[in-house]
Amino acid sequence: MIKPTQDKLNLLKSNQLYKPALSIVKKLKANGFAAYFVGGVVRDTLLGKDSKDIDIVTSALPGDVTSIFKRTHGIGAAFGIINVVIDSENYEVATFREEREYMDGRHPEEVFYTDDPKLDAVRRDFTINGMFFDPVDETIIDHVGGIQDLENGVLKTIGDARERFREDYLRMMRAVRFANRFDFELDAEAAEVIKEFAGNVKQLSAERIREELSKMLTGPNPDKSIIMLDSLGLLELVLPEVSKLKGVTQNPQFHPEGDVFVHTILMLTHMNNPSEELAWSIMLHDIGKPQTYSVGEDGLEHFYGHEAVGANIAEKVMKRLRFSNNAREAVVEATRNHMRFACV
DSSP, rough: BBOOOOHHHHHHSSTTHHHHHHHHHHHHHHHTTTTEEETTHHHHHHHOOOOOEEEEESSOHHHHHHHHHEEEEEEGGGTTTHHHHHHHEEEEEEEEEEEEEEEESSSSEEEEEEEOOHHHHHHSSSSGGGOEEHHHHTEESSSHHHHHHHHTTTTTTTSSSHHHHHHOOOHHHHHHHHHHHHHHHEOOOHHHHHHHHHGGGGSSSSHHHHHHHHHHSEEEEEHHHHHHHHHHHHHHHHHHHHHHTTOOOOOOTTTOOHHHHHHHHHHHHTOOSSOHHHHHHHHHHHTTTHOOOOOOOOOOOOEETTTHHHHHHHHHHHTTTTOHHHHHHHHHHHTTHHHHHOOO
């Protein structure tokens, strides 16, 4: 067990969610249960970053949690997760658990509650997300080597990579997002397993894929995320239309950077805290070029009408990923009119 530095503790304590979350931990402990902060908030504290939520893990069973706190709702009760409500804010409180026999690449066939926090830690996805923090004595409990991997800047699965990805195939997408969010190196074993398991991404719902892609595009290093998806064999499965941009050459007078894929990646590097709609508009703005590619008598590449064709393709992509009507309409119109923007 170690203590974060004082400046990192001060940052955590300045989070408006900290005091209510601390009160939940203290109340659980007062009733004889173990309780800790878990996951992203611990990782972010060690990185000196702020967190958007604080999740709690405990030895208390779901029924214990609902009896201890006045306002709760069991949105994930089947998996031992109860939301405790304080000042209209939800705090996820999960019972320590083991999970076994994942048959569908997402849901465990059996869930076993435990009072051993180590068993709970080793079922989680990546080492940097598997640490606990005791806000009462202000110590970090690390059963999985997360501290060392944070220091080394590497994203590793907890335990065997095949088991972790087989439990939930979305973890392949999450690996790409986390590696590029923190500018970490993706562990070689994890990368090889993702390449091997890539085809299983088709088993994921459109909504889950959309959420991960949108987080990649609106977060740090969206260009590197797309390049990594491509290198791992995932891009052609989740966004085949973008994968088809590779090798589509352009007139070097206007695009000295290279083909349409390279151009799109370059555009992503220029985004600065974009909205979801803007990020997807940039991603898809030239999506119609492969279908409209031609070479004129001058020997140069042309893409006549690629805006209109691209708008139709963008609409299909947005529908397939089940975006809201408003988001879909915004991206389709931006794709249809992007050459007008360029000429303003």
